[in-house]
Amino acid sequence: MAATPPPIVLGIDPGTHRLGWGVVFRRGSKYHHVAHGVLRAPARAELPERLRILGDGLERVIADVDPTVVAIEQAFVHLDPHAALVIGHARGVAMFLTARAGKTVFEYPPTVVKRAVVGTGRADKAQVAAMIRSILGLDALPPEDAADALGVAVCHAGSLPLPTR
Secondary structure, three states: OOOOOOOOEEEEEOOOOEEEEEEEEEEOOEEEEEEEEEEEOOOOOOHHHHHHHHHHHHHHHHHHHOOOEEEEEOOOOOOOHHHHHHHHHHHHHHHHHHHHOOOEEEEEOHHHHHHHHOOOOOOOHHHHHHHHHHHHOOOOOOOHHHHHHHHHHHHHHHHOOOOOO
16 A cells, blocks of 8 residues: 655745745655745836746646645734734735635644744744754755745644545
C-alpha cells in the first residue's frame, strides 16, 4: 500500500507592491522547501493595475505549484489601519484566485506565524527569515516577503496531521 503524499502548502504574504509566496510540505517532523518568490508590481502604478499584475502572477504560481491548501497571513492593523485596509485588497485577490482554483484557504495572524516559526509572537522579520532558512535548510536567506510567506506555509504545515501509510 502506497504512502499518502504529504499536503503541499502555498503560503502567501500579501501586499500591493510585493506579494511573497512560498511552498513547503512536511514529512514527519521535517519541513521541505519546494519553491518561493516575490511578485512585484510597479510602485507608480495605480492600485487596480498593481492588483491585476500581482493577481496574474499569483494565478501562474497556483497553476504551476498546484498546492493542496493555501495559507494567507492576515493584515496587521495596529500601526497603520489604512495600510491594513489596502493590504486587504491584495488578500482579497489571493483568496479569490485560491477559491477559483478550488483550493481551501486558511488564515493566520502574524503573531501566530512568528510563534510557530521562531517561538515568540514578537519576533522581527530578520529572526523569521533566519529560522526559515534553518528549518528548511536553505543555502541563503530568502527575500523578506518570501521568508514571511514560507513562515505562513510552515505554520500551516505544522498544524496538519501527519500522512498515514
